[in-house]
Amino acid sequence: MGRIVGSVLLAVILSMTSWALAQDTIKIGVVGPRTGPAAATGKAFEEGIAIALDHINAKGGVLGKKLEVVFEDTGGVPEKAASAFEKLATRDKVPIVVGESHSSSALAEIEVANRYKVPFIICEAWHDDITKKNYRWVFRAGPVNSGVVDFYIAPFVKENGFKKVAIVRENSDWGAGIAERTEYNMKNFGLPFVTLKVERESKDFYTELTKLKGENPDIILAYIYGTGLHFFVAQANEVGLSPKSLILDGAGPPSLWDSFWKNVGKAGDLELFISSMHEKVHLTPTSRKFWEDYKKKFGKDPSDYKTRSIYNVVLIAADAINRAKSTNNEAIVEALEKTNLEVTTGIVKFGLKQGSYEYHQWMPPMLVVQWQDQKQVVVFPKEAATGELKRGR
Amino acid sequence: MMKTWISLPLIFLLIFLPFFLSQYWLHVMIISLFYVMMASSWNLIAGYTGQISFAHAAFAGVGAYVSGMLAVNIGIPPWLGIFVGTFVASLLGVGLGYLCIRMGGIYLSLTTLGFSEILRIIITNEDRWTRGTMGLQIPGFFTEYSKMSYYFLFLIVSAVFLFILYRLIHSEMGLSFRAVLNDELAAASSGIDTIRVRILAFTISSAMAGMAGGLYGHYLMLITPDIPSLGQMFLVLAMAVIGGMGSFIGPILGAFVLEVLSEYIRIYGEYHVLLFGLVALGVARFAPEGMVGVIKKRWKVKESP
Amino acid sequence: MAEFLMYFTNGLVIGVINAISAIGVSLIVGIMRVINFAHGELYIFAGYFSYHLSLTFGLSPILAMPLSVFFIFLIGILMERLLIRPTYGDEMYSLIITFVLSIVLQNSALLIFGPYPNKPPALISGSTQIFGLFHYGNQRLLSFGISIGILLFVFYLIKKTWFGKSVRAISQDREMASLMGIDHWRINMISFGLGAALAGSAGVIIAPIFPVTPTGSSAISLTAFVVVVLGGMGSLKGCVVGGLILGILENLGAAYVSTMYRHIFAFIILILVLVFRPWGLFGQKT
Structure with missing residues (x-):
């Protein structure tokens, strides 16, 4: 028995120490x-990464080598996210990591990034603290709660003259942060509001909706990420709350997933959502190229805007490594701080002043879109609008 | 004789190995040691008294959260906190054990399952204190982060656990554990208080889970309701079952093999859980003595002719 | 008042569905002394079957629902034959095997159906105003009706048919039953299948209201177990009463105490029952 145990152990140890290093490509995490x-979101990321890699490698890759990615799954759970990041840092020894779409996961990951000094560009985790902590290694080229609320959601509510606001938020860092910022804005406007906390993975909202009906709001800001939003929208219609009260999905992608119409049926009409992408709005030539490349590769139009967000950050990372002329972490951070790159949503330049969430932050312009007869109509901001806001009865 | 033949080099190996390992494999070893503590202590109650508790991961969660929250909110150092966590876990162990062990095996399993779920709901919803699924960041044991220090801390505690478990199993009390497992009626008639014996085993095993959880939490420095989850519970159970329940070496072997293996097959995403599940199912059905049982059989066949 | 009635109605609807699911567990415990931890997974699989039969294969939901339940019945029979039968008499291994099986099925569901909640098409859309007080989804009302129908059928089966008499005989005294010439192997297998089918029925009935997800199964199993302990192991009447109590309590609790703690009320009941009346409301004190 001892011999067998011994040989098993020996095999295990051998495999641990002889970790082969083959370096003819550059791998980012x-x-x-x-x-x-x-x-x-993972699916959307995979698509965006595929197009970005094709694009970069067609132009010669990075530092003359082929660019590849190691995509570690976080499961949307903070502890898995932290250990995924740690693996990328210690096992794959990647020079830079990009991605993330959950604030709670990102808040765990930035600690690891900081511990191992690995540059990290976040694309879709919105909590202010992620950049507000002012970690030297952490960048964000994507929306931030305060920006989304202050420049889009709050002005949208105000300009359209809504009288009573309901905030429904999930129990996550993103939900807590964005709800708090919204409350702050509503107080400034002097608008009455009510806030309800719901479980992120809940499927039955009848109780919450019945409570809401008593409040009689004319706009519901739904900060629920995932299919939970679908059931919220469908059940709000069943209890007769919407479309009399309009619902705004404060995250966006759930309203664009393939399953949306299957789950909400007719209740989806007149629903509003935040997005940074619309087929008719192309802010840069890169945006048009992305759209065409996507259609060529997948034979359909892109729907989840997170495909484009990850595409952007992969471009930013490749650009920084090329300008740094090495995979050294200090050199990459210095290059990132000097970024001046056109991506699909504009020209990226990171904030450099420390002390607030604007440090190492760049936010793309956003849109408020409404579903009207299953067509996306941009209703806010005015200068990008493709139609009028429709109200329900 | 045979035992010293394998255990001496093994001890040397475990002491000198870390100096040759990368950060990444050091991490894998630390996690393996955590699972050694968990699976071995679960084996005390399941393998030796035949009671299936589904709250082992939950007790680890109790240890982690009690110690973590004490550190975050009142600044109690982790060194002290884990003992408080262990104490709370053992109190809950006595309570649950007293409540349902007298009702028979099914009740213990159902109640411990329910207890895990209650704990998960409370941790998830009291996010003002626990930060729920967002995860609570807690301090580590060492001011300077060093995987090597954690490795030796985990190694020492595992060794102490295994020593205690070994002595327990081979003591008079251990004999009564097994007597209870083999024939409850006979044990009862020979004067063994079967219920007290079971409650005692359950409490010791819960306390050990609480301490293991506390160590694990302060190593990860981020605790979430995943520590007390049923998924975690399944891993511990699978390690003990695949390694060999009711044997001393089984859970240790199972913990190392499954943890190292899961690092290799993690690229297939969540499917490693499915694979472990299928293997555990096959083992429980066809080779209830696990890997240890299979190895023993092979050895005997080879030696006999 | 309207709000209270709404919560109460919701509690009733969830309550009868709880009862169906719990009877599935209770039947198996009563006859075989086996707790099927994979109960929730069978429920989830039924929901997914009915989703795919109607949306992927284009079957009418009226056909898809019973067909899904039938598939689950077959799966139940297979489970009993291959995994459970060898463990009779060894409680510990049956607990381990059904628990591991639940993890295997949960992860297979993840692999086969993906992580998204799926909702089969509703048989009926819109909502009805009840007593002129509140709106209530028509699908929920229909589910309520179907559930009551199933409950009546099960009671008829157990109380009035030859099968039911054998089942009751076995759960009271196994040896006596075999002396009476009852083939308990066959009864065991069919009962296990029936228990599975009841989990499946609850699944197909509820899926158009609350979509099914692979990860949602443990909560379903647990609710069923609490109902069984509350009602008393092996008691059918207990399942109905327990299911209703739990459904109403959870919904009122969610409304007036905290929505986030919806599911904790079940476990508080579990603990209270264990302390004060471990044999349950209608169980037999041994």
Whole structure:
């Protein structure tokens, strides 16, 4: 018995120490949920990465080598996210990590990034603290709660003259942060509001909706990420709350997933959502190229805007490594701080002033879109609008 | 004789190995040691008294959260906190054990399953204190982060656990554990208080889970309701079952093999859980003595002719 | 008042569905002393079957629902034959095997159906105003009706048919039953299949209201177990009463105490029952 145990152990040890290093490509890390309730984001990420890699490698790769990614799954769970990041840092020894779409996961990952001094560009985790902590290694080229609320959601509510606001938020860092910022804005406007906390993976909202009906709001800001939003929208219609009260999905992608119409049926009409992408709005030539490349590769139009967000950050990372002329972490951070790159949503330049969430932050312009007869109509901001806001009865 | 033949080099190996390992494999070893503590202590109650508790991961969660929250909110150092966590876990163990062990095996399994779920709901919803699924960041044991220090801490505690378990199993009390497992009626008639014996085993095993959980939490420095989850519970159970329940070496072997293996097959995403599940199912059905049982059989066949 | 009635109605609807699911567990415990931890997974699989039969294969939901339940019945029979039968008499291994099986099935569901909640098409859409007080989804009302129908059928089966008499004989005294010439192997297998089918029925009935997800199964199993302990192991009447109590309590609790703690009420009941009346409301004190 001892011999067998011994040989098993020996095999294990051998495999541990002889970790082969083959370096004819440059591998960067990606973190995001490939399993769990937001696995759709992982899918969107995969598509965006594929197009970005084709694009970069067609132009000669990075530092003359082929660019590849190691995509570690976070399951949308913080502890898995932290260990995924740690693996990328210690096992794959990647020079830079990009991605993430959950604030709670990102808040765990930035600690690891900071511990191992690995540059990290976040694309879709919105909590202010992620950049507000002012970690030297952490960048964000994507929306931030305060920006989304202050420049889009709050002005949208105000300009359209809504009288009573309901905030429904999930129990996550993103939900807590964005709800708090919304409350702050509503107080400033002097608008009455009511806030309800719901479980992120809940499927039955009848109780919450019945409570809401008593409040009689004319706009519901739904900060629920995942398919939970679908059931919220469907059941709000069943209890007769919407479309009399309009619902705004404060995250966006769930309203664009393939399953949306299947789950909400007719109740989806007049629903609003935040997005950074619309087929008719192309802010840069890169955006048009992305759209065409996507159609060529997947034979359909892109729907989840997170495909484009990850595409952007992969481009930013490749650009930084090329300009740094090495995979050294200090050199990459210095290059990132000097970024001046056109991506699909504009020209990326990271904030450099320390002390607030604007440090190492760049936010793309956003849109408020409404479903009207299953067509996306941009209703806010005015200068990008493709139609009028429709109200329900 | 045979035992010293394998255990001496093994001890040397475990002491000198870390100096040759990368950060990544050091991490794998630390996690393996955590599972050694968990699977071995679960084996005390399941393998030796035949009671299936589904709250072992939950007790680890109790240890981790009690110690973590004490550190975050009142600044109690982790060194002290894990003992408080262990104490709370053992109190809950006595309570649950007293409540349902007298009702028979099914009740213990159902109640421990329910207890895990209650704990998960409370941790998830009291997010003002626990930060729920967002995860609570807690301090580590060492001011300077060093995987090597954690490795030796985990190694020492595992060794202490295994020593205690070994002595327990081979003591008079251990004999009464097994007597209870083999024939409850006979044990009872020979004057063994079967219920007290079971409650005692359950409490010791829960306390050990609590301490293992506390160590694990302060190593990860991020605790979430995943520590007390049923998924975690399944891993511990699978390690004990595949390694060999009711044997001392089984859970240790199972913990190392499954943890190292899972690092290799993790690229296939969540499917490693499915694979472990299928293997555990096959083992429980066809080779209830696990890997140890299979190895023993092979050895005997080879030696006999 | 309207709100209270709404919560109460919701509790009733969930309550009868709880009862169906719990009877599935209770039947198996009563006859075989085996707790099927994979109960929730069978429920989830039924939901997914009915989703795919109607949406992927284009079957009418009216056909898809019973067909899904039938598939689950077959799976139940297979489970009993291959995994459970060899463990009779060894409680510990049956607990381990059904628990591991639940993890295997949960992860297979993840692999086969993906992580997204799926909702089969509703048989009926819209909502009805009840007593002129509140709106209530028509699908929920229909589910309520179907559930009551199933409950009546099960009671008829157990109380009035030859099968039911054998089942009751076995759960009271196994040896006596075999002396009476009852083939308990066959009864065991069919009962296990029936228990599975009841889990499946609850699944197909509820899926159009609350979509099914692979990860949602443990909560379903647990609710069923609490109902069984509350009602008393092996008691059918207990399942109905327990299911209703739990459904109503959870919904009122969610409304007036905290929505986030919806499911904790079940476990508080579990603990209280264990302390004060471990044999349950209608169980036999041994």
